[in-house]
Amino acid sequence: MQHTLTVIVEDKPGVLARISAMFSNRGFNIHSLAVGPTHQDGRSRITLVVDAPELEQLKKQLNKLVNVIKVQEMEPAEALEREVMIIRISAQPSTRGEVRDTASLFDARVIDISSSAMTFEVAGTPQHLKTFLEHLGPYGVIDLVKSGRIAMKRESELTPAPVSAGVGK
């Protein structure tokens, strides 16, 4: 099962190496990882998506690392999660209109174009990107790159209305 963890760490050399060393040593599997600064000096935030049947031990092992300040698990319902994807899709003159129209339903932007392909940038929830792929994949994916997932805990109880209509962003 996949879980999203947000880990606040000291911004010190080797912190990421310590975390990945612990994961490989203990046999935990990292699905995706994103690191970046926070609004506080000397603190970084790592968003981890992990495959683990049970999180307790993993969280404790993370907390045991001296440079780890805080570990928070986010339930899917309380997480604001985003990923960014750049995807190149085969688009012949005959299918190009269709590809573009479908992509626009997902707020995907065209960032490159050639005679046989279109490259989109698309951002949103993991589900949003998955749905995008389901619809655009059949045209032929030539190349794809995805960022690690980033996440923050929701303040509101309510799920805000999707920004783009009906496609699960």
Place this chain on the structure above:
Amino acid sequence: MTEASKFTGSHSLLRSLEHEGVEIIFGVPGGAILPAYDPLLDSPIRHVLARHEQGAGHMAEGYAQATGLVGVVMATSGPGATNLITPLQNALMDSTPIVAITGQVATSAIGSDAFQEAYTTGLAMHCTKHSYMATDADDIPNLIHEAFHLAATGRPGPVLVDIPKDVLNQVTTWREPHLHNLPGYKPTVSGHPMQIRAAIELIERAERPVLYVGGGVIKAGASDELLAFAEAANAPVVTTLMARGAFPDDHRLALGMPGMHGVYTATTAIQQSDVLVSVGARFDDRVTGDPDAFAPGAKIIHIDVDPAEIGKVRAAEIPIVGDARSVLVDLLSALRARRDPADHPARDEWFARIDSWKSRFPLSYEQPPDGPIKVQHFIERLYAITGGDAVIAAGVGQHQMWASQFWGFRTPRSWVNSGGLGTMGFAVPAAVGAKMARPDDLVIALDGDGCFQMTMQELITAATEDIPVKIVVFNNGGYGMVKQWQTLFYGGRLSAVDLGFTYPDYPKLAEAMGCVGLKVDHPSDIDPVIEKMLSVNDRPVVLEVVVDGEEMCFPMVPAGGSNDRIVMTREEL
């Protein structure tokens, strides 16, 4: 200022170590750490020149295990640092507080495959509690202070500080160290009051409680508190390999060591307990056997300073994160709040069961009067003659298990041993370290011939530095423990376990290393040779005890088996 009078990173390092109260450093010098060895000449800190960095590391561990103080080891970059990997991992597994200082190539050369470069902090990532690389000499006092703090507090462990040569040479000033830089490190000391009350509730209602005591009790200095609580609760106590000495073996509630080669009664009492109170123990596989079959009817109260130990192997009904001493104090006062400690539940049926195991399944062996000598018998004689007043270090193998089984431990820190990693070669250097720490105490290593040959050169250190340890080498002609497994589980096909009885000539080897060499091979000569060994106090002594090469260590729970199936003799397998 002349070169020599400049205050550099090296001076700051030595001053920092003095500031932490360090009296002894075990080490081996070399290129990158050279700058630190110069101010060492003017420091009150004594340096013990080991013959191998692994030896230096185990000495620091022996020093720490025998006292609770932080042991310090120093080594150069590259091979000096890599030779430290075994003691670092050993200290990590056994939660022994040591600080390792390693030299590193100059900052400008790092990452260039320079001479004697190794990625030491990277290697240490896997075998320390934490590690540091100093990048500025001004930081040294704080780094050293943090390193000692991390090593000694919470769950103790090894910490490494890697210092590049240019940082050691950098001109700096002394700065009083402060602890301000550990936002992610806040070990919990006191157990949660609600959990403490719930634990007492459960223990009081228990019909068949057992206190399952691990090395954490020794680390926390909680033996007195354990004794008081065990008596007030009227609960029997088992002490794991790491906890030998945490509870007096001659106490009516003491059941001895549980596990793979544990005492039948200790292992079985855990199996049949209804409430198992784990204090500073970690449900190691050598204790639990098949974890699914371990103490199947027991509700678990798990007390540990390291939250990651709780629930790692076995889910706990009542988890208590906290220092063993603090929690035991709180448990006792919670118990006192309910009743008079003397007014404890009798639990007659439970103690009757325990007594019947004790009488039906004692530790046993047979010593033929004409030999060969059995290790067990020798240990019993040594115990009788010394009155048990000694610090015992052990190697790893059959002799280690017999030492734990047959020595009656009465005080904490009288057992210096490699439990978690099972490192052959631990005994000789660890005994040297322990003797340095406790010069007035008798320190005896009970070692195997195989183990001895891994680190025996540290006896040259001991002889040179006037550290009069006593090393008993049980010569059974090989790797007894491995041979036992091959005999029992590989149809007797013996592979690479025979060291022979011919070489080395131990007494001669001992003499060559500056020690007194003794040998005994007949049971009737045991007492006199022990007396002789004990009478030498100006030099290290090596006593070779030629023992039965066919003897096997029992009881035994075959690896991964259920603790309900304890094999008492070879015939039962």
